[in-house]
Amino acid sequence: MTSPDPAWLPASAFRPLGSRRVRVVGDGPLVTTVRDEVAAAVAGHGGALVEDGPVDLELVCAGGDGSEAFTVERAGTTAVRATGGAGLLYGFHHVVRLGEAAFGADFPVEHHAPRRPVRMLDHWDNTEVHPVMGQVERGYAGDSIFYADGRVRDDLSRVAAYARLLGSIGVNRVGLNNVNVHRAEARLLTDLLPDVVRLAEVFRPHGIRVHLSVSFAAPVTLGGLPTADPLDPGVRRWWDRATADVYAAIPDFGGYVVKADSEGQPGPFAYGRTHADGANLLARALAPFGGTVFWRAFVYDHHQDWRDRTTDRARAAHDHFAPLDGAFDPNVVLQVKYGPMDFQAREPVSPVIAAMPRTRLAVELQVTQEYTGQQKHVCHLVPQWREILRFPLAGDAVGDLVDGVVAVSNVGRDRFWTGHPLAQANLFGFGRLAWDDRLAPEAVLDEWIGLTFDDPAVREPLHELMDGSWHTYERYTAPLGVGFMVNPAGHYGPAVDGYEYSRWGTYHFADRDGVGVDRTRATGTGFTGQYPAPWRDVYESLETCPDELLLFFHHVPYDHVLRSGTTVVQHIYDTHFAGVEEVARMVEVWAELEGRVPDAVHARVEELLAEQLRCATEWRDQVNTYFFRKSGVPDARGRRIH
Amino acid sequence: MTSPDPAWLPASAFRPLGSRRVRVVGDGPLVTTVRDEVAAAVAGHGGALVEDGPVDLELVCAGGDGSEAFTVERAGTTAVRATGGAGLLYGFHHVVRLGEAAFGADFPVEHHAPRRPVRMLDHWDNTEVHPVMGQVERGYAGDSIFYADGRVRDDLSRVAAYARLLGSIGVNRVGLNNVNVHRAEARLLTDLLPDVVRLAEVFRPHGIRVHLSVSFAAPVTLGGLPTADPLDPGVRRWWDRATADVYAAIPDFGGYVVKADSEGQPGPFAYGRTHADGANLLARALAPFGGTVFWRAFVYDHHQDWRDRTTDRARAAHDHFAPLDGAFDPNVVLQVKYGPMDFQAREPVSPVIAAMPRTRLAVELQVTQEYTGQQKHVCHLVPQWREILRFPLAGDAVGDLVDGVVAVSNVGRDRFWTGHPLAQANLFGFGRLAWDDRLAPEAVLDEWIGLTFDDPAVREPLHELMDGSWHTYERYTAPLGVGFMVNPAGHYGPAVDGYEYSRWGTYHFADRDGVGVDRTRATGTGFTGQYPAPWRDVYESLETCPDELLLFFHHVPYDHVLRSGTTVVQHIYDTHFAGVEEVARMVEVWAELEGRVPDAVHARVEELLAEQLRCATEWRDQVNTYFFRKSGVPDARGRRIH
Structure with a gap:
């Protein structure tokens, strides 16, 4: 290589x-x-x-x-x-x-000093290549840098380079394997432990502790026990012993990451136990060694009936976890996705973060661009993360309510690490904001540009190209916070109704009269009631709900006038035309940078911008046509809608 | 086994x-x-x-x-x-x-005597298991009975049993491999030929000649030539020699099947040559040995822009092939799918069949239920095939215009051959109608029931369950001939807009006012003009177009009154409610048959009927909700639409 x-x-x-x-x-x-x-x-x-x-x-x-x-x-x-x-x-x-x-x-x-002790990157890497998903789940940058053919790679020089990059931005923990723990990866905890030791040795000189994602069913699947009941003494002994073995090999091991009772992963529900029972089981095995369990709050009904409008996936994490506040051991960190749904370009901040003052929390971001262009699109997410982390959710900002910031990494064996060379800035910016979320995202972007590109003339145009790219992406994709509208197979590109009649709880309810999800207390699912004041009222009211979240909280007619003064349907048309124009401008700006950045970087980004322009145009046309067909309202500016 | x-x-x-x-x-x-x-x-x-x-x-x-x-x-x-x-x-x-x-x-x-000399089953089998598609493309009955691990299986006893079944119903040709010829399968023509010999030996005692699907690019990919230009002497020599080698090994070899310039397969277009040039190249290599080339007419633009309403996939086969009538050698059979699109539950008969009197034709049916329930649903297709083959397209019926009837087989390593045990009746009925399309489908069904089940009390209820099942399937899926509305990933289950903004040319154009594809000469794509009289006028006129094809030929408002007297939207509601009720009735009828059919058969069908009822309900609810949201018209009978 x-x-x-x-x-x-x-x-x-x-x-x-x-x-x-x-x-x-x-x-x-x-x-x-x-x-x-x-x-x-x-x-x-x-x-x-x-x-x-x-x-x-x-x-x-x-x-x-x-x-x-x-x-x-x-x-x-x-x-x-x-x-x-x-x-x-x-x-x-x-x-x-x-x-x-x-x-x-x-x-x-x-x-x-860092604003919080936990600054972590999770890797959704599998030890083997999955025929459909590839090796890295939601990875868009090639195979895993850690694993090949079921084992940790022989040559870890690339991992060492990665560890150095992470150390330079203050990341201090990594999760080494996919939170969806398949059979092969479960063995990292046991017979593949010597392989994990090798990874730990590579990360250690850069101040980084390693974690393993574990399967809650491991006592059964690996240990041969008849149960994984967290209150069963045999189960407890199994975890105690397995954990002691890990620490004997890796004294500074960070702990476990667990996705339990979520999207088919096993968990304590099978035994009539709570998430606290489950998390504390692992926490007590880890406690003697100073380890931490990161327990994900991403729990919802993934077999929802689309006909049932009373069930609201957005409510699920709060419904499941808020009642358990205070029940978790001190070395449990509840890992909460930043929004109530799933890493969309726009969501309100998760109300769980305000609801559990007696629980250690981490907010989970997604550096890998699952729903934000999959590293084919320039979508500089640092401004989004800054907005989330500084959002004054409960008097305090989100960043002040959590002990940790965790994110899903975006690297792979790609020569530029991240597929899209400019997506390196998201990895860099994550580390910088995890360290201090009061940093201005514009300044972080300039830091990255200045370090990465030697020619000072690159800074201004590249800053222009990248800084607003998250908003650009938002403009040409799902409107006004409603989310999804992506192809279910792969989450890339538009499919307005792609999730509309699915079991995933991700709907927009567009009909000939209007669009959006009524999550109010007055007439909807009541999700607004999960927020503390003032947000419970801000979001409840059509008058105060921010435009960019309107369709997340309200079902409104197409002629509803936004706070911006335009109607919903006209806003859809306007933003989608604008988004594509902005991508076209990106293409122009990048063309000017030829010769000022390495040729290979220029060629790769040029190629990907062409794809972004194609895909953004497809988004624009599908979304606009969809709403024109539904609403019958022509574009006020007479532009072509197909 | x-x-x-x-x-x-x-x-x-x-x-x-x-x-x-x-x-x-x-x-x-x-x-x-x-x-x-x-x-x-x-x-x-x-x-x-x-x-x-x-x-x-x-x-x-x-x-x-x-x-x-x-x-x-x-x-x-x-x-x-x-x-x-x-x-x-x-x-x-x-x-x-x-x-x-x-x-x-x-x-x-x-x-x-058979009504036509060619009665053929094509197998879309690959020699290896594809991670996504499985081994048999559009196969719903397990792995290939022919191949394992890149070779013909050692144990061919199952193939022998299959050959016996086909011989018993008069099938006299089989295509042994997928028309999408991948690299591994291309070698069946060359170094894997001894394996093909073994299959030919198994089919021969049942009066069945074997065919190979070949890649038009084989002279390049297998032969190392710089071109596959059909007019190049070196290319001709390559095919002559390869074909002579096949006949030296298999003297009664049937010939080739070719999918060229279609969905990414190579073909003569790359060299500026016509399909006739391409087909005749192979025909002339085969002619000295009495072989035939089956050249598929399934050629269309599979990168269509959904925004472009002037391009009509339905026109493609006629546009490509009708001008070539008379240009094909006598041992070329042009293999034409029964409808202009792709094996939908309802399509008009392909106008190509009437347009090429100087060309030998075969009509291609699909026994494997790609778009008709994938052998999870009871969908007895023999009545459909009877309707197609007896359709009076040009004075003569389709069956009288063709030299052959070809179909894609539905068998695999499943214990019941076809996944759904009742789908055996489609295989049986195909052979019987290919032999004589004047047979009544009801009689063919009773033949099959009588042979298959020993208990004479099975006949009446099973006949009731199966005979109308194609119409039932049609009722709960895409309405009025518009087609598709299936999940793009796999073609199973509903997705009303699943293909609406795709590159596949398969649209319904539903908006808040109406639905359907205008294929008239007056205002649409002109597809009706490809038909001979009277059909060019029957389909052109809203007054005479059959209800079941209305949306294939016309875009109409939801309140358009059908010849049946109901409006389009009410028809959609009515048929979708009725279709599900009919499946519920199937479940009841099947329950009565417990003990009268083998237990394993009963259990399998019972399980699959439960899935059919679930899936039909999903179709009903998604289609009805979709059109209710679009049209705003409530059900006249007040039934629940979500």
């Missing part, structure tokens, strides 16, 4: 630091990582790694307390100080991101 | 003949087959195979001219006479079907 794309850590990104005299002080594996980074940087750019004498940069780790914080200041010399190796690593990369600015005017001490 | 289901040749079917004294006179392999059949029958039922003395039945083959005709008479003794082994075989099975009636009152000489 050729060496993978350097992503946001190309040699050029280390030029400012690498051309200086640098001292690294301290001991321990992460300090060694930093020292090796500095050595490589100065070797490439003419600086020096020195032990004595005057320096431009001093990186000092005074201790080994595991802290992730660091300080940075400049008073003639630039100095990074930390009390733990992770803090030093993060401080080092902070200086890399600063570039020349780190060595300019003096600045006083800045204290940097 | 346990021995397969005897289908319509259980031991009991041979009781009348097997309990008699029988003489078989003649020589040759097919006479041997008959003699062996008689020997087995008398051994099981107490009769005798004798050479001299008085007999109840005499089967005489006086010669070996290859004739398929026979006479039968009774004057004290029943006598079957033929001048060829095939005729004797068919006469023998005629007597089996007559049962005791063959040995009752005397009757004068009856002359029996």
Whole structure:
């Protein structure tokens, strides 16, 4: 294999630091990582790694307390100080991101610390290639970088490069396998454990702990027990022993990730037990070793009858979990998808996040673009995540209500890691926002551009191309927060009625008079009642509900006038025409960048933008035609609707 | 493997003949087959195979001219006479079907001969299992009976049983592999030829010649030539040699089946040549050996733009092939699907069949139930085929305009051959109608029931259950001939808009005002003009177009009044409610048959009827809801529409 794309850590990104005299002080594996980074940087750019004498940069780790914080200041010399190796690593990369600015005017001490302890990427990787889904479920960047032919790969150099990238942005945990745990992958917990040890060794020097997704039925399927009942003493012993074996091999193992009683995965319901019973079973096995169980709240009826308008999938997570607040052990983290449905381009924030003050929570984002263009479309999601994390759900913002931010990764064996080279920015931005969600997404984007592309002339046009791309994607896909309208087979491209008569609970209820889902308390499913004030009322009322969520909360006639002043149907037409025009503009902007970015990157993005333009046009035409046929209302501006 | 289901040749079917004294006179392999059949029958039922003395039945083959005709008479003794082994075989099975009636009152000489020389089953079998499609494309009865692991199976006993079944109903040709010829299957023509020889040996004693589907690109992909241009001398030499090799191994090889320039298969268009050029290339390689090429007319633009209402897939076969009438060699048979689209439950008969008087034609039916319930639903198609074959398309009926009837088979390794045990009746009925399309489908059904089930009390209820099942299926699926509305992924179950915005040319154009495809000359695509009188005018006019094809030819408002007196939308509601009620009645009738049919058959059909009822209900509700949402017209009878 050729060496993978350097992503946001190309040699050029280390030029400012690498051309200086640098001292690294301290001991321990992460300090060694930093020292090796500095050595490589100065070797490439003419600086020096020195032990004595005057320096431009001093990186000092005074201790080994595991802290992730660091300080940075400049008073003639630039100095990074930390009390733990992770803090030093993060401080080092902070200086890399600063570039020349780190060595300019003096600045006083800045204290940097992550806003939350858990910053995690889940990998939906299977050890084998599935004939339909491929190897990485919802992966759009080739096969797994971890596994081949049922085992962990022999050559882990690519994993090492990935671990370095994650360490540079502060990610500190990874889930190594798909939350849908198939039979082959269940064995990672047992006889394939030596393989997991090898992965843990690759992640460890970058401050990253590994997790395994486990099957709740493992005591039966792997252990041969007659039951997986969480209250059964034999089951408890099985988990205790399995967990002890893991920690004997991987002392800093992070813990488990569990998708239970969800979309066919086994769980405690089979034994009449609660999710708390299930989660605490694993938590107690992990507790002696400092491990954590991440228990997913993505639980709903996936055999819903579309005829039944009283059942509302959006309600499910809150209905299931809110009553269990306080029942989870302290080393359980309830992992809640950001919205009540499933990673749509637009959803309201999940009310579960406000409903469980006595439970540790993590919010789950999706870096892999399952419903947002599958890394064929430029859809820069960092602004979406910023909006979610800073949303004032319960006085506090979402980011302040959770202990962790978790996301599904978007990498694979693709030469650019992420299929679409520009999708690297989502991975980068995830790490940056997970560290500190008060960062401005525009600034994070510029950081990524500046690190990734050496030519400073790239920044402005590429920023223009990417910054609004999430809104562009939203404009040409499902309107006004109603969601879905995607092809059920694969979730790529439009199918307005694709999920309308399905068992998945994802409907828009469009008829000749109107569209949308009535989730009000007054006349609908009552989902608005799951929100705290003021949102329970903001969303309830047609007058106050934000336009972009209108059809998520209300069924309205096509001539309903939005807060923006246009009717619903005209808004649909307008945004879909606009979205395609914006993609056409992206194509133009990218053409200008030829010669300013690596040729291979330019060619790949050019090809994918052509596909994005084709697909966006298809979205526009299908959605517009669908609503024109249903409503009979012509476009007020007389544009062609087929 | 346990021995397969005897289908319509259980031991009991041979009781009348097997309990008699029988003489078989003649020589040759097919006479041997008959003699062996008689020997087995008398051994099981107490009769005798004798050479001299008085007999109840005499089967005489006086010669070996290859004739398929026979006479039968009774004057004290029943006598079957033929001048060829095939005729004797068919006469023998005629007597089996007559049962005791063959040995009752005397009757004068009856002359029996097939109505056409070609009666063929195509198998869309691949040598390997495809991860998505399975091994048999559009197969709903398990893996291929022919192939395993890329080769012809070692144990061909099941193929022998199948060949016997086909021989008993007069099928005389089989295509051995999928018309979509993948790389692995292309090699059946070359290095896997010894495997094909083994299959030919199994079919030969039943009067059946084998055919191979070949790839038009074979000279390139297998032969390493730079071109597959049909006018290139090197290409011609390649086909000549390959064909000579086949005939050296299989002297009675039937010939080739070709899907060219269709749905991605290679063909002559790549070289600027016509289908006639392509077909004649192969025909001339086959001619010295008496072989035939079956060239499929299923050619259309499968990358159609749904926005373009001027392109009409229904026109495609006629547009492509009618101008070529007279250009095909005499040993080319143009194989035309019965309708202009693709094996829907209801289509008008293809106008191509009337348009090529100087070309040998075969009409292609589909025994495998791709769009008609996939052998999960009882959908007895023999009445449909009878209607097609007797349709007076051009003065003559379709059956009189063609040299052959070809169909896609429905068998696999399933214990009942066809998945649904009652789908055996479609295979049986295909053979019977291919032999003589003047047979009444009700009588053919009773023949099948009588042969298959020993208990005479089965006949009446099972006849009731099956006879109208095609119309029942039509009632609960796409209305009034408009077709499709199936799930694009797999073609099973409803998706009203599933193909509406696709590239496949299969649309219904439903909007808030009406539904249907305008294929008139006056205002539509002009497809009606491809028909001869009177059909070009019958279909053109709203007043004369048959209700069941109305939406195939016309786009009409929902309140359009049908010839039946109801409006279009009310017809949709009525037929969909009725269809489900009819399936519910099927369930009741089948329940009465417990104990009268083999338990395993009863259990399988019971299970499948439950699925049929579920699926029919889903069709009803999705179609009714779809049109209620679009039209806003309530059901006149106040039934619940969701």
